[in-house]
Amino acid sequence: MAAGQSEAAIATWQQLRQTYGDDPAAAAALYQLGQHDQRYLDQLLQRFPAHPRSVEVALARLSTASAPEQIRSLLLLVARHGLHHAEAEAVLKRLVTEYGASLRPEDWQAIGFGYWKKDIYGQAGPAYAKAPATPQTLYRAARGLQIGQRRDAAIATYRRLAQAFPKAPETAQGLLHLATLVPAQDALTILDQVIQRFPQRAAEALSRRADRLEALNSPTSAAQARQSLLSQYPEAEATIELRLNRARAAAAQQNWQAAIDWVAPISQADLTTEAAAEAIFWQGKWTLKAGRSDQAQQLFEQVLQAHPDSYFAWRAAVALGWNVGDFTTLRHQQPSVTAPPQRGPLPAGSAALEELYRLGQDRLAWNRWQVEVADPQQLTVDEQFTDGLMRLGTGDHLDGIYQLTSLANRDDSQARVQQLQQAPDYWHGLYPLLFSNLITHWSQQRQLNPLLVTALIRQESRFEPQIRSVAGAVGLMQVMPATADWIRGQIGLNDYRLDHPEDNVKLGTWYLDYTHREYDNHSLFAVASYNAGPGNVARWLRRGGFRDADEFAEQIPFAETKGYVEAVFGGYWNYLRLHDPAIARLPGINAVADSSSGLISHYNTHR
Structure with missing residues (x-):
């Protein structure tokens, strides 16, 4: 609300605040009223600390606050509720460096969670080590310490986890990691514990035991372990x-x-x-x-x-002779792409949240969702599904796709996960059609299949224009600055910004066209070259030893590039089956359920 706003507007905000006192809608009223009276902002922070407006207020006040306790309180609010904000990492660092001595275990857990969510595992480990001891916090403490190269501390924390929570699922995973940190004979003992105590992880432990025995020059024992693996699991x-x-x-x-x-x-x-x-x-x-x-x-x-959603489903469709594009033909195909259907129901959240979501009011839905979530550190399956959709709606594509993808990795409620995976919103969230006009334009300019470009962008950046890799690659198509400078000379481009979507896709599609031209429009070699570089692919081709393209893809010596190839072409296949009506109608390949009344009713019973 701008300064000088009419008394009628102020009265309206007051009425909203009074009528919807505990509803998240009142947070907007408190924020607007607070532009004239700071006391309303105090109420906002106290009553709706998770609301994005509260995070804005907290960050603004940090620039002028001087009292240590006030600063600490504001920092903790952002650490708990503002991880989506660009300044979140700096806030976490400031809490640790300036207020570490006065933080409570619960505060350290919030800091550990923040670092973990941002994939800063080396900092998450020491923070979680000071948090209340639970299977999750101890596992994350140990794993973070291990990734941070603090081997002895990691070993001690894994052992503490196993002693304090001997039956927890996190303990099984922790013991498997511990076995990689200790001498081979000790590892065998640890793996035996997993086999005996955790039936669901026994096969993995038995396989690792066989590998360890092989390394100890015990081939007979290793063979016996593998035979047990075949017969028992x-x-x-x-x-x-x-x-x-x-x-x-x-x-x-x-x-x-x-x-x-x-x-x-x-x-x-x-x-x-x-x-x-x-x-x-x-x-x-x-x-x-x-x-x-x-x-x-x-x-x-x-x-x-x-x-039906597997990379190998696409390869099977090609083997059956379906017109879905092969490595040698898909470059020039122009699939007919349709927009996703109307949004379906949400499995978690209020009726007001669902109405906002289905009306496309994504920012308002996100604001409400922040307040409605009971514990963001311990989301239920339904909440994680909803959280993924909320994040996608606000442009947080990286975490949104991650939330949906990682549902499959949850040890709890797999039956419920499988139900949710039948929803159209699940698949359209995993494979969103973002920047479609930009991608279509430059795909046409470069004579590239737009769904291949979309799948490559999804794999490279999860559609995050500002993202940067540890190697220095930037933007949607993760273009290296040196490569961009070389391309600029090739196409006579005067100026560009790699974090600008238009420039990035212009340069990235030129390079993908270049790798295709280098390999006679063979998309497997072109995509592998986009990841590993033309020199490596040329060496692999000279090496030979394969009889067809599938064998080449299987024998790629770089694990990262092999996974990259499968992810990009698997993504292409999923975009094709989800968005090309001619392919979607083919029998048996599309597992996406209709948004039928029965499905809506089924969701609503889990609210």
């Missing part, structure tokens, strides 16, 4: 990886039947993991090489039906 992720490795060794000798036999049990089980999709796809490839095309077709169809 046939559906575990570690078992799938073992079967795939054995199958690949047989395929390298062109022993197709042996390769098929190794992975056949996986296709006969009802498994939903990416590793299972990979195994079934390769079983199809090897079955095709063995001359059994009908069986191969069934396996490729199984990948599409059981794993």
